[in-house]
Amino acid sequence: MSNVVIAIPLFMLMIIVALLPLLIGVYVYRDAKRRGMNAALWTLIAILAPSLIGFIIYLLVRGNYSNLKCPRCAATVTEQYVVCPKCGAKLKPSCPNCSAPVEPDWTVCPKCAQPLPTVQEDIVTPVQPKDKTLWKILAAIIIVPVVLLLVLGLSFSAASGGGSSSLREVSFDEYYADQELPESTKEYVRNWLGEINPRTDHVYALRYTY
Incomplete structure (x- = not known):
């Protein structure tokens, strides 16, 4: 269940990362064509340039071209x-x-x-014309990854804290009931436990080979 909780945000993040260049490319092509710019060239620049550098350059250059109707x-x-x-x-x-x-x-x-x-x-x-699409792209670039990273962090926290562990005291016979050890070894350990007079504020270790 924890793996599913972690996989869902990761899958959504991968979809956003894959669709974002396509969304930017469609927007740049339409906007550049409307302004009389070289739409195909600017679309390739916006998509292929790493880290959104091409898209940022386009937004700076397009101000020299009219968008009036x-x-x-x-x-x-x-x-x-x-x-x-x-x-x-x-x-x-x-x-x-x-x-x-x-x-x-x-x-x-x-x-x-x-x-x-x-x-x-x-x-x-x-x-x-009002450019609403640009604000949607900026929101996708800034807000969506932040939200998904937060969800991913919460998912990891839930997955790491979802498990439970417990301690319980068992007797010698209960512990060794399922252990595949010779009876002589079990008897040796039983005698050793009886000789040490264990205290609660001490730690004892017994090493043996079999």
Whole structure:
């Protein structure tokens, strides 16, 4: 029973360790493809690099690639896009004179010095999808192994403490009843025990050959 208790957490830990690279690979491939990166290359780097180094490098590099989406057609756009190249939705304010991109709080176009209107209509702001999968992966990397190690430690403790031992006093005849010894040897030991006058605070040893 104790072996089963220990084997279950170990089996679960092995499953997590085996599935984690697959989960990371699927996530990196989809995220890199969505950002316009080399999805196959980054997937191999994230999976094959030891100790999650490839995955960490990918998370650092991907910040240079846009993850913004057009709110109308969900096409990938960047912060520099004035309009969506797929559906034509206006993503940023622009100068009505030279069409240069401007910021909402600017009053004059820095390119042509044209006064800018206070409000520009029909502008849809790009959105950034929530990355819930990344948090799930981080939870699997950090929380799950810790929990499984705790369970494994408790299992070892239960297995080591589950056994019981007991001591009981037996007589000479009871002890030697199942011993395959010559009767002369048993008689010698019996005589020896009778001669030593044993005390409870002493330890006695008898060595004999047979």
